[in-house]
Amino acid sequence: MAPVKTPQDLVKRRLLRLYGALVARHGPQGWWPARSPFEVAVGAILTQHTAWTSVERAIANLSGDRALTAARLAALATPRLEGLIRPAGTYRLKARRLRAFAAWLLARFQGRMAALEREPLAALRRELLAVPGIGPETADSILLYGAGRPVFVADVYSRRVLARHRIVPQRIGYEELRGFLESHLPGDPRLFNELHALLVAVGKSHCRTRPRCDGCPLRWDLRGRPPRG
DNA sequence: GACCAGGCACATC
DNA sequence: GATGTGCATGGT
Numbered sequence: 001m002a003p004v005k006t007p008q009d010l011v012k013r014r015l016l017r018l019y020g021a022l023v024a025r026h027g028p029q030g031w032w033p034a035r036s037p038f039e040v041a042v043g044a045i046l047t048q049h050t051a052w053t054s055v056e057r058a059i060a061n062l063s064g065d066r067a068l069t070a071a072r073l074a075a076l077a078t079p080r081l082e083g084l085i086r087p088a089g090t091y092r093l094k095a096r097r098l099r100a101f102a103a104w105l106l107a108r109f110q111g112r113m114a115a116l117e118r119e120p121l122a123a124l125r126r127e128l129l130a131v132p133g134i135g136p137e138t139a140d141s142i143l144l145y146g147a148g149r150p151v152f153v154a155d156v157y158s159r160r161v162l163a164r165h166r167i168v169p170q171r172i173g174y175e176e177l178r179g180f181l182e183s184h185l186p187g188d189p190r191l192f193n194e195l196h197a198l199l200v201a202v203g204k205s206h207c208r209t210r211p212r213c214d215g216c217p218l219r220w221d222l223r224g225r226p227p228r229g
Numbered sequence: 230g231a232c233c234a235g236g237c238a239c240a241t242c
Numbered sequence: 243g244a245t246g247t248g249c250a251t252g253g254t
Binding site: 031043044045047048049050051052053054055089090093097132133134135136137138141153155156157196197200203204 | 236238
């Protein structure tokens with residue numbers, strides 16, 4: 001006898017179906033585009049309210065100065081650091097935030113990002129959130145993409161796409177959406193990684209420009225019917 | 230020239 | 243607790 005499907009199971013199935021449709025249509029996204037976990041954290045701070053193309057230039061500047069470790073970044077003079085990250089915008093603000101993160105990582109783990117892979121997750125996340133300039137989305141990006149922890153980055157794109165497809169309410173908050181996804185998906189960082197990246201890709205394109213997504217290919221994929229006409 | 234981009238902190242109501 | 247605003251560059 002088949003086990004009874006709970007509402008929990010149905011949501012899970014729907015999310016996994018969405019994931020399957022996204023992978024089939026868009027393929028693996030290869031996130032996070034960084035050469036080291038510390039670079040992930042730097043990128044997560046620099047990309048706050050900023051296009052990734054701008055962040056890439058700032059990271060290239062930091063890389064050129066061999067400043068992509070906590071110790072090297074912390075050793076930079078502030079005007080130098082500000083100059084390097086200027087292409088990413090809000091450079092004075094972000095220089096402070098990068099410094100604060102590097103100082104925390106040095107003080108707490110001798111600058112070693114690998115330590116984030118072993119710490120108790122809930123306490124570690126609280127610690128990150130206490131670093132000035134690290135909010136929920138930045139903390140979760142660092143934990144998922146920089147440390148491989150099973151935390152969902154419940155950003156505006158995730159909310160937009162999931163709401164457009166009536167999987168979550170339109171006005172769901174960050175923490176609420178994160179809890180929803182983490183409790184309705186297998187706790188697999190690779191799945192969180194790929195699904196989030198795909199939601200961003202789709203959220204940037206048609207799900208941003210089409211208010212109801214009624215004719216969007218993804219909608220047909222989810223209904224199990226091929227798009228016609 | 231307006232608007233947006235892989236947010237956050239702080240002030241105000 | 244919700245809403246508004248500063249931060250600031252670069253692409254469309």
